[in-house]
Amino acid sequence: MKTIVGIQHRSFFPWLLMGPTLAILLAVGLFPFGYSLYLASTNIVLSKPYLPRVFMGLQQYQDLVTDPDFLNSLKITATFTISAVFVEFWAGLGLALLFKRTIVGKSVYRLGILIPMVIPPVVVGLIWKYLLYPHSGLVTYFTTQVAAIFGLPPVPFLSSPQTALATLIFVDVWQWTPFMFLILHAGLSSLPNEPYEAADIDGASRFRVFRTITLPLLKQSILIALIIRTMDAFRTYDTIAILTQGGPGNATQTFNVWLTNLGFIAFDASRAAALSLIMFVIILVMSFVFIQIFTKTDPLLER
Amino acid sequence: MTESKRVIVSPKSAPVENNWWVHMILVTVFMIAVIPVLWVVMTAFMTKTQTQVMPPEIFFKPSFNAFGVIVRQFGMLTFMAHSIIIAVASTFFSVTIGTFCAYALARFSFPGKEDVSFWILTNRMMPAVAVILPIFMIFQTFGLLDTFVGIIFLYTAMQLPFVVWMLKGYFEDIPREFEEVALVDGDTWLGAFRKVVLPLMRPSITAASIFVLILSWNEYAFALFLTGTNTRTLPPSVVTFTVSTEVSFDLLGAAAVIIAGPILLFVVFVQKQFVRGLSMGMVR
Secondary structure, three states: OOOOOOOOOOOOHHHHHHHHHHHHHHHHHHHHHHHHHHHHOOOOOOOOOOOOOOOOOOHHHHHHHHOHHHHHHHHHHHHHHHHHHHHHHHHHHHHHHHOOOOOOOHHHHHHHHHHHHHOOHHHHHHHHHHHOOOOOOHHHHHHHHHHHHOOOOOOOOOOOHHHHHHHHHHHHHHHHHHHHHHHHHHHHOOOOOHHHHHHHHHOOOHHHHHHHHHHHHOHHHHHHHHHHHHHHHHOOOHHHHHHOOOOOOOOOOOHHHHHHHHHHHOOOHHHHHHHHHHHHHHHHHHHHHHHHHHHHOOHHHOO | OOOOOOOOOOOOOOOOOOOHHHHHHHHHHHHHHHHHHHHHHHHHOOOOOHHHOOOOOOOOOOOOHHHHHHHHOOOHHHHHHHHHHHHHHHHHHHHHHHHHHHHHHHHOOOOOHHHHHHHHHHOOOOOHHHHHHHHHHHHHHHOOOOOHHHHHHHHHHHHHHHHHHHHHHHHHOOOHHHHHHHHHOOOOHHHHHHHHHHHHHHHHHHHHHHHHHHHHHHOOHHHHHHOOOOOOOHHHHOHHHHHOOOOOHHHHHHHHHHHHHHHHHHHHHHHHHHHHHHHHOOOO
């Protein structure tokens, strides 16, 4: 078999190499998980320690799912995650394809494009909070001027339920398209040349080349980029916490914001724990589905 | 020789000459990405009244007042020192430890391999906010709250799944034969790993380290709840400027510059290695 000479019979060896990683992750990952399971099965409200503790079974989960806030948050989180990741993916892929060309000043462009991804999310939140600040923000000022020409009122970027979510999606796209670009750019620059030469000889159209050669070969990079970005968009916290905190009303209350409100404002530790486990399961299923889709359809990727 | 009408852009194709529209798109994207950041940097050099002038002034006499205030009154330089220590240490540990794990997952076949690999990824899935309460309790029990050991350990754990998943792919692309040759020549496993595998992996490991350093430097939620006066890092310190009812945008701008400046400068210097390292592992 294809194992390394001299080591293949020592099956404990890989476990030795993985030991430190697994130990650390067990220490930091497993206890919080178990503790959340315990919390979710009781009725601990941190601000009301006098409440008698009762075993709740699955009651917390049931209360959550039947709460009207749940459907609201599900809709908002799904809209946010899907729209943001969708736009980021295509914009990132488009930019990455542009970078395949020989362009003067490539590294300057690339540096500029990478900037939003590098600065801390907290600072991203602050930047946009400032730019979109009512009356005195740079973007508000200019959009108000433009809107006035057409006789329209100023755009209420973060203060109206109709536009707040779209604004947050825009900020996420601004911040994370660079990440998609980076991963897909890296993937593109490592593709082999031969299929393209073959397609050239066959006279295949550009679109066909893209669909039948570039996309399949890029699968591994696309998978990594999509999984990481979907997981992170689903859990976005820093920018939303700074820009809207879930408001106005609950128009931008994603699961993560709701979770924070339950845990750190209502101090309902049990309800929060139950919600975090529901979120965990959703992310788990999403990642699993992604991996299945991407690895099962392409025998080349099976290792 | 006549050119065929259809041009197929292969990854290593010759230069495309007439690409003014590419420049137009890229300049637009560049401006969208850079102007917001630039504007906030400019704000840092304004006085408080200048930040609220309408229409916004592009030219003004720079003042360093805001920097003076946040350094002297809020002690931002101390927070920066904490940030540097924590980001560098956690990057070092997570990359060192994660490299071996990624190697094992890429090289050996053993029962349960796929499960282990997926389980490692699941550790990135719990929302940070959800993990904070249990972690807070553990830290309290072991006296790790507001200590460098505690937060570095936590960041190391937080970055490990990312390091392992990223490097695993790159290790898989290095042919096994390279190590086998070294082993046949009488090297120990560690010798082969050090002399053959590591040099090939250096660009990818560098890229992973840069990534992890950025993520650790920028981390907010854990730092907000688990660090105190002794270990406070830069991102949570900024909350100080937003909670007050009247926001001072000059101070905010200066704080943004101090938080994002070091990491931006760092990326300017390592940009080439970063991008090359990400693509290089996959080159066959």
